[in-house]
Amino acid sequence: MYHPRLYGNFYDMGFKYGSLLHQKKIAPLSLTQRQAEFGTECYQSVSQFYPELIEEFEGFAAGWQWEADQLGAFVSGLGVFDMTGKCSAFAGRTSDAIIFGRNYDLLYKFRKTTESCLIAPQDKFAYVSQSDVFIGRCDGVNEMGLAIAMSFVNGTQIQPGITFHLIIRKVLETCRTVADAIALIQSAKVASANNFLIADAARNMAVVESAPQGSEVRHPAENENFVCITNQFQHPRMQPFDQGGIGWCQSAERYQHLCDRLGQCAQIDMETAQEILSTTPVCLDLRREQFGTLWSVVANLNMLAIARAEGKPKITNYRPDTRLTWWLQKGNP
Numbered sequence: 114m115y116h117p118r119l120y121g122n123f124y125d126m127g128f129k130y131g132s133l134l135h136q137k138k139i140a141p142l143s144l145t146q147r148q149a150e151f152g153t154e155c156y157q158s159v160s161q162f163y164p165e166l167i168e169e170f171e172g173f174a175a176g177w178q179w180e181a182d183q184l185g186a187f188v189s190g191l192g193v194f195d196m197t198g199k200c201s202a203f204a205g206r207t208s209d210a211i212i213f214g215r216n217y218d219l220l221y222k223f224r225k226t227t228e229s230c231l232i233a234p235q236d237k238f239a240y241v242s243q244s245d246v247f248i249g250r251c252d253g254v255n256e257m258g259l260a261i262a263m264s265f266v267n268g269t270q271i272q273p274g275i276t277f278h279l280i281i282r283k284v285l286e287t288c289r290t291v292a293d294a295i296a297l298i299q300s301a302k303v304a305s306a307n308n309f310l311i312a313d314a315a316r317n318m319a320v321v322e323s324a325p326q327g328s329e330v331r332h333p334a335e336n337e338n339f340v341c342i343t344n345q346f347q348h349p350r351m352q353p354f355d356q357g358g359i360g361w362c363q364s365a366e367r368y369q370h371l372c373d374r375l376g377q378c379a380q381i382d383m384e385t386a387q388e389i390l391s392t393t394p395v396c397l398d399l400r401r402e403q404f405g406t407l408w409s410v411v412a413n414l415n416m417l418a419i420a421r422a423e424g425k426p427k428i429t430n431y432r433p434d435t436r437l438t439w440w441l442q443k444g445n446p
Contacts, residue, residue, distance in 0.1 A: 117231075134247075295330055419435075
């Protein structure tokens with residue numbers, strides 16, 4: 114797993130990362146005609162949704178010595194035609210804190226492209242986040258104590274629009290609260306079906322079930338202090354937009370296991386979260402499919418305490434990540 118630290122204006126952040134790829138002689142990636150056409154339409158949507166990212170694409174392309182439009186089409190259309198990732202995430206509330214946990218599950222061949230970044234854009238919130246694609250993000254925690262994670266859903270429709278990893282970028286960089294994040298996600302013209310789990314340091318938490326046909330918000334039930342997601346829609350009004358067919362990744366079993374364990378926790382802490390994420394079936398290790406958990410992250414949002422396991426999580430292989438508190442203690446805005 115790579116561990117870049119990116120800060121400054123958007124162009125400079127992009128140029129720094131693109132230059133690293135050029136120095137490593139990593140060749141630009143090719144696109145099919147369908148991917149190029151769809152991605153180009155998505156890239157045009159990004160310029161309206163989050164124009165600052167266009168600057169980052171341009172800097173990245175200059176550093177990598179690739180055409181910005183081709184890079185933009187590639188990144189902006191990712192995760193729409195191939196939704197291999199199958200993930201689990203949750204947030205649990207105690208009397209004085211909220212705990213966030215997330216497993217990211219994907220084909221093992223993508224292990225070498227995973228990264229965990231400290232990103233501090235000029236005039237935006239700083240955050241630590243994980244991903245398997247440059248520029249886009251899959252989960253993270255920002256300096257305001259806001260956390261977000263996504264999971265794929267096998268939806269019934271796609272459209273040119275904003276893909277999940279660019280939505281997460283804007284949430285982490287611009288949102289303070291769960292309410293802010295919900296409003297942002299529901300305002301976006303999304304490209305595909307996904308779940309977004311959000312929690313904040315004020316002990317708020319919610320799930321946005323999102324598809325091109327619409328979205329719905331789930332909050333904890335009256336007698337519950339948690340929310341969780343796997344790879345299906347739970348809201349009755351969203352289920353018609355979920356075509357299922359993902360039994361192989363044990364999505365229903367993972368969801369039920371999370372509900373059972375979290376429902377039994379009177380006081381969840383980071384150690385309990387690590388244990389839950391390290392346990393079958395939440396921790397996937399599907400040898401035949403060469404598929405399983407590539408990283409696992411837990412966080413106490415009130416303390417900005419973050420721990421990450423790289424590779425298959427075990428209770429013993431989580432390591433603290435102090436980069437965000439290090440950045441803030443330096444007196445950076």
